[in-house]
Amino acid sequence: MSEHITILALYSDINPAADGIDKLHELGISDDEITVISGVPITEAMLGRPHQSTNVSRLALGGAVVGFLFGAFLNFGTPNLYTVYVGGQSVFPFPPGMIILFEMTMLFALLSTFLGVFLDSYFPNYSPLEYVPEISDGKIGVFFKCLQSDEKKFMEALSKLGAESVSTTEARQL
Amino acid sequence: MAVASKYLPGAKKAHEAQHEEHDLRQYLMFDPKPRGEMNQMVMESMMTTSWKFWVVFAILSVLTATCFFYAWGYMIAEGLGVSGVMRPSYWGIFLVNTVFWIGISHAGTFISAILRVFKAEFRRPFTRAAELMTTFGLIQAGASIFMHLGRVWLAYWLFPIPNARQLWPNFHSPLMWDLLAITTYVLGSTMYLFLPLIPDLAMARDRSTGWRKTFFKILALGFRGTEGEWTHLHTAMNIFAFAIIPVMFSVHTIVSWDFAMAMRPGWSSTVFGPYFVVGALHSGMGAVAIVLAIMRATMKHMDYFIRAEHFDALGKLMLIVSMAWAYFFFNDYIVQWYGGDKWTDTLLHWHESGPMSWMFFQMLIFNIAVPWLILWNKKWREIPWLLASVGLLINVGMWYERYIIIPVSLTINRMPFTWKLYYPQIEIFLTIGTFAMFLLFYLIASRLIPLIPVWEVQEGQMAHSVRKVGKAVVPSVSEIDLTME
Numbered sequence: 001m002s003e004h005i006t007i008l009a010l011y012s013d014i015n016p017a018a019d020g021i022d023k024l025h026e027l028g029i030s031d032d033e034i035t036v037i038s039g040v041p042i043t044e045a046m047l048g049r050p051h052q053s054t055n056v057s058r059l060a061l062g063g064a065v066v067g068f069l070f071g072a073f074l075n076f077g078t079p080n081l082y083t084v085y086v087g088g089q090s091v092f093p094f095p096p097g098m099i100i101l102f103e104m105t106m107l108f109a110l111l112s113t114f115l116g117v118f119l120d121s122y123f124p125n126y127s128p129l130e131y132v133p134e135i136s137d138g139k140i141g142v143f144f145k146c147l148q149s150d151e152k153k154f155m156e157a158l159s160k161l162g163a164e165s166v167s168t169t170e171a172r173q174l
Numbered sequence: 175m176a177v178a179s180k181y182l183p184g185a186k187k188a189h190e191a192q193h194e195e196h197d198l199r200q201y202l203m204f205d206p207k208p209r210g211e212m213n214q215m216v217m218e219s220m221m222t223t224s225w226k227f228w229v230v231f232a233i234l235s236v237l238t239a240t241c242f243f244y245a246w247g248y249m250i251a252e253g254l255g256v257s258g259v260m261r262p263s264y265w266g267i268f269l270v271n272t273v274f275w276i277g278i279s280h281a282g283t284f285i286s287a288i289l290r291v292f293k294a295e296f297r298r299p300f301t302r303a304a305e306l307m308t309t310f311g312l313i314q315a316g317a318s319i320f321m322h323l324g325r326v327w328l329a330y331w332l333f334p335i336p337n338a339r340q341l342w343p344n345f346h347s348p349l350m351w352d353l354l355a356i357t358t359y360v361l362g363s364t365m366y367l368f369l370p371l372i373p374d375l376a377m378a379r380d381r382s383t384g385w386r387k388t389f390f391k392i393l394a395l396g397f398r399g400t401e402g403e404w405t406h407l408h409t410a411m412n413i414f415a416f417a418i419i420p421v422m423f424s425v426h427t428i429v430s431w432d433f434a435m436a437m438r439p440g441w442s443s444t445v446f447g448p449y450f451v452v453g454a455l456h457s458g459m460g461a462v463a464i465v466l467a468i469m470r471a472t473m474k475h476m477d478y479f480i481r482a483e484h485f486d487a488l489g490k491l492m493l494i495v496s497m498a499w500a501y502f503f504f505n506d507y508i509v510q511w512y513g514g515d516k517w518t519d520t521l522l523h524w525h526e527s528g529p530m531s532w533m534f535f536q537m538l539i540f541n542i543a544v545p546w547l548i549l550w551n552k553k554w555r556e557i558p559w560l561l562a563s564v565g566l567l568i569n570v571g572m573w574y575e576r577y578i579i580i581p582v583s584l585t586i587n588r589m590p591f592t593w594k595l596y597y598p599q600i601e602i603f604l605t606i607g608t609f610a611m612f613l614l615f616y617l618i619a620s621r622l623i624p625l626i627p628v629w630e631v632q633e634g635q636m637a638h639s640v641r642k643v644g645k646a647v648v649p650s651v652s653e654i655d656l657t658m659e
Contacts, residue, residue, distance in 0.1 A: 039209060039377070040633050041404040052405040060413050074334055078342035096346040099428065100354060106421050107358040113413045114365040118395075120406040125396030133380035135399055136373075138209030138632065174379065174396060 016162030063112025071104030242607025281458025282308025460565030467562035489555030540571025
């Protein structure tokens, strides 16, 4: 029985990388089995890849709601816990309350956005990963899993389409 | 016999087109280098230290140790009596410094967030240098507030927790608004500094050894540059860019309300909010010009990343902000002058003819006359040392402005028997200490993190190209920037 291996195709440019991914689709590799890594952001449309979903916006919104409620507690709740009446002044004045509501809403929205990147990207991750340092030099890496018996077929196909190098790879410490 | 040489019609056009293309090369976005080479340049600039660096490092360390930590420790031990704050100027240089440093911090957000939102491409190489100013400036602002507290160990009284009698802080006080706004801004701007730094930390991780490798590996968090990681990062940066702008405006507006909410002559002004915000941008832009000029002059390869075009663009911004500051200053001044209130009139005369009038007029010269006389000229704007000098004078002028608003204005109140000029004592050392610490932090950061966001520069260079329209060569920018999708 043949085992699965990971192949890395390295490209210098976007066009051959997009062609290579098309070829992988033709050869039966689905998008789920392909990982693209790059040193600069490349849109999915450029490589013909499916849209990447992210929860960061939802988490930011959730954080904003929590922050608003916390701000409401500070402004309208805490004076009620120990009410101090100051002659002629409202215990729950709204105009200063707006400032507290705004600041707390923004603070929690920003914190949850930041946290969202960590959660969605599984940061921090110090375990061995499939990577080559050339990526940060501007190369585009396409990883995919295939059967060991198909290794030669994929390597030849991708080399013909302009891959700078095609080789098997394994997870390693970054 | 002189022979007049002439281009053939076609040859002349081709020659001009070549010239146009050559001219475009002076712009960073049209002068790309391979990414590996740019990485190498940034790493070399970070790793290279000369003896001059260590001399400056030693001087700043000594100044920080003595003027900041020792002087503050002495003041804590002896009490606020060793400072010059006393009736009627209970707010002295500590709050001048607080407002000044918060102002400096505004440049980072302005350059990084506002220019990012509006896709001002010249921002790309120096966003991080400006963002660092935000974080380090806010640290000094926070320290100055704690100095002002005197009994700094009781600072937790401001925290949103109940005291022993279950009484919570009064959230209707402008001082509590300050605490919450500055806290939001410190945390927000630090996170905003860190997010776009992650890919560059990963780049540095791949190119370093020893303790630096461990340091970068920890901070890079395992970033590889997968499509998912870029998407999450860009979504977050997009949210931050839009959200941090109102936070930035709110911070300095709230700082201005510390004064404007008080019914004091010279302070009670409805225009103080935008006046302070514009003032903050004024000093912040000037500080960015100083930092860029120093970076370019002292760090290896920086002349590739920071060019005349960047000083030119920054100079234009400084000129516009200077005009806006003059507008708000006059707006504030004319309304108070026309109001005819006896004490306000006395205060305005005190500014113009009192013992501190030299400061008032220097403020106007440095903040208005100097930028207007110099920054209208493109050639002058492109000279780094000249722009940095203008930036330095603007910062002196803006520090004077805060000094005039706070201790000088506090001298005049509705009880003439209390009028007394403020003479700073230990505050002078503490001011030197905050400046030394700010510079020391910057110096250390310049050797620990890539000051140039290489991936952002490359992204910009990918989006820019030259194309021929007929016989002309025109610059072209593609919409491949993921950041603002």
